[in-house]
Amino acid sequence: xxxxxxxxxxxxxxxxxxxxxxxxxxxxxxxxxxxxxxxxxxxxxxxxxxxxxxxxxxxxxxxxxxxxxxxxxxxxxxxxxxxxxxxxxxxxxxxxxxxxxxxxxxxxxxxxxxxxxxxxxxxxxxxxxxxxxxxxxxxxxxxxxxxxxxxxxxxxxxxxxxxxxxxxxxxxxxxxxxxxxxxxxxxxxxxxxxxxxxxxxxxxxxxxxxxxxxxxxxxxxxxxxxxxxxxxxxxxxxxxxxxxxxxxxxxxxxxxxxxxxxxxxxxxxxxxxxxxxxxxxxxxxx
Amino acid sequence: xxxxxxxxxxxxxxxxxxxxxxxxxxxxxxxxxxxxxxxxxxxxxxxxxxxxxxxxxxxxxxxxxxxxxxxxxxxxxxxxxxxxxxxxxxxxxxxxxxxxxxxxxxxxxxxxxxxxxxxxxxxxxxxxxxxxxxxxxxxxxxxxxxxxxxxxxxxxxxxxxxxxxxxxxxxxxxxxxxxxxxxxxxxxxxxxxxxxxxxxxxxxxxxxxxxxxxxxxxxxxxxxxxxxxxxxxxxxxxxxxxxxxxxxxxxxxxxxxxxxxxxxxxxxxxxxxxx
Numbered sequence: 001x002x003x004x005x006x007x008x009x010x011x012x013x014x015x016x017x018x019x020x021x022x023x024x025x026x027x028x029x030x031x032x033x034x035x036x037x038x039x040x041x042x043x044x045x046x047x048x049x050x051x052x053x054x055x056x057x058x059x060x061x062x063x064x065x066x067x068x069x070x071x072x073x074x075x076x077x078x079x080x081x082x083x084x085x086x087x088x089x090x091x092x093x094x095x096x097x098x099x100x101x102x103x104x105x106x107x108x109x110x111x112x113x114x115x116x117x118x119x120x121x122x123x124x125x126x127x128x129x130x131x132x133x134x135x136x137x138x139x140x141x142x143x144x145x146x147x148x149x150x151x152x153x154x155x156x157x158x159x160x161x162x163x164x165x166x167x168x169x170x171x172x173x174x175x176x177x178x179x180x181x182x183x184x185x186x187x188x189x190x191x192x193x194x195x196x197x198x199x200x201x202x203x204x205x206x207x208x209x210x211x212x213x214x215x216x217x218x219x220x221x222x223x224x225x226x227x228x229x230x231x232x233x234x235x236x237x238x239x240x241x242x243x244x245x246x247x248x249x250x251x252x253x254x255x256x257x258x259x260x261x262x263x264x265x266x267x268x269x270x271x272x273x274x275x276x277x278x279x280x281x282x283x284x285x286x
Numbered sequence: 287x288x289x290x291x292x293x294x295x296x297x298x299x300x301x302x303x304x305x306x307x308x309x310x311x312x313x314x315x316x317x318x319x320x321x322x323x324x325x326x327x328x329x330x331x332x333x334x335x336x337x338x339x340x341x342x343x344x345x346x347x348x349x350x351x352x353x354x355x356x357x358x359x360x361x362x363x364x365x366x367x368x369x370x371x372x373x374x375x376x377x378x379x380x381x382x383x384x385x386x387x388x389x390x391x392x393x394x395x396x397x398x399x400x401x402x403x404x405x406x407x408x409x410x411x412x413x414x415x416x417x418x419x420x421x422x423x424x425x426x427x428x429x430x431x432x433x434x435x436x437x438x439x440x441x442x443x444x445x446x447x448x449x450x451x452x453x454x455x456x457x458x459x460x461x462x463x464x465x466x467x468x469x470x471x472x473x474x475x476x477x478x479x480x481x482x483x484x485x486x487x488x489x490x491x492x493x494x495x496x497x498x499x500x501x502x503x504x505x506x507x508x509x510x511x512x513x514x515x516x517x518x519x520x521x522x523x524x525x526x527x528x529x530x531x532x533x534x535x536x537x538x539x540x541x542x543x544x545x546x547x548x549x550x551x552x553x554x555x556x557x558x559x560x561x
Contacts, residue, residue, distance in 0.1 A: 082455060084451070084454060084455055087451065087454055111457075112457040112458070112459055113457065114457070115454070115455055115456065115457035116456070116457035119455070119456070120452075120455035122448060122451065122452060122455075124448055126446070126448040126449055126451070126452040128449055128452070128453070128466075128467050128470070128471065129449070129470065129471045130470055138466045138467075139453075139456040139457070139458060139462075139466070141466075142456075142457075142458050142459070142462040142466055143457065188452070191456065192455075192456065195456065195457065
């Protein structure tokens, strides 16, 4: 009991001075404090429904993995959380998503402010064809930071957070595209972190990387736990199992993606309550 | 088979270029050797009948007209490309592009006609005589605008969707995406388009000849009539003989040198983009 209370306290008040080197291993640390609340969410493209009736609460400071076969709406779900769906012609979403009390689906919402708060990492690393420094600096300037020293500090902190600082400190003005794939992906994460988001969306962030780079990025994702709410799409079930506190299993029924099961990562993998989940996690992992 | 045909054609083109260069040099040889190349840049001016072949005034006029046209056409062309890629409603994109292609294809003599009958009188009403460096600049700007707009648009279209998506995901506004990501990413393509257009402004003869007034003088103001190098060749070639004729060929060599330098620059820019 004592233990639980202590845990609850440590998670409820997220310390601002939290350092990345503190790695929280093991099971879900956090008590359920919903950060993202999704109610009855549906997504359609040109009238064709791809995702229906998704409701779940994503907890603060935890890593939530979205698993399931390709084409079952995981990426669509992810893109609704930062309204990147707005960019897709013919895309329409219904339902309600609350982040920090604001309704994400509200058409009057300040989408730019939302996206600043909800960072996104893509499957293929997508650094801008600019220098390493400019990749991080440019979005900061866009969001109104103009003081040179403040920018330099943020650039360094973001690069340190992703473990890239020592590797690139001597060549900050070199083109970002000259970095290796894994470094590029970490730069993209740094670029998102520099904006001080509270949520990070990751769309298969390791799938385009070689195994070693993939392991580095995976370790980085684990270190983001507690500091950020992370929602990660992955086809790598072993990875989901290693990094995630919670897992959501999506499946396509009648050509429409649905959320089949959502819960603690461990219980979803070890004792799934739904037959489809059981078949998927054993079929692919076993 | 195809390799042989294409290789043969490529070789033929190279040989042709060599022949043109050789002809230019051979024809200008007497004056190059006779008085030395410095005589094109010193002396009282362009008085072919008394053996004075100073090309500087016309060189300045050529460069001023090109630079002026670029200063107008590059910003406008890039803005037009940005509009059609990022701001234009969908239905407007194709018609806009068609108009640009059409404009790019209008023969220069037609631009000249328009310039002569509309532009020159307009400028004359403001500051006579009308036929001037300014009218040359405006005509050239109009002529290269579609080229710059089309090449810039192609360069912007080649910016990876993943970059634009990434920029949007960082909460960048549309303006931020254009200025922060799209234009920097497309800069090499835009620059090559501008260099291509520069070559055209340097080489353009007919339209400029029709509107520039053709007085050999270093322009002191935008309203001064000027003669560019190409117009000079076209105007005087029919009656030039001896050293005069050779000097005209030499100015052809000079033009080719300038264009070669630009082409080399364009190559450097292209190489940098691949790095």
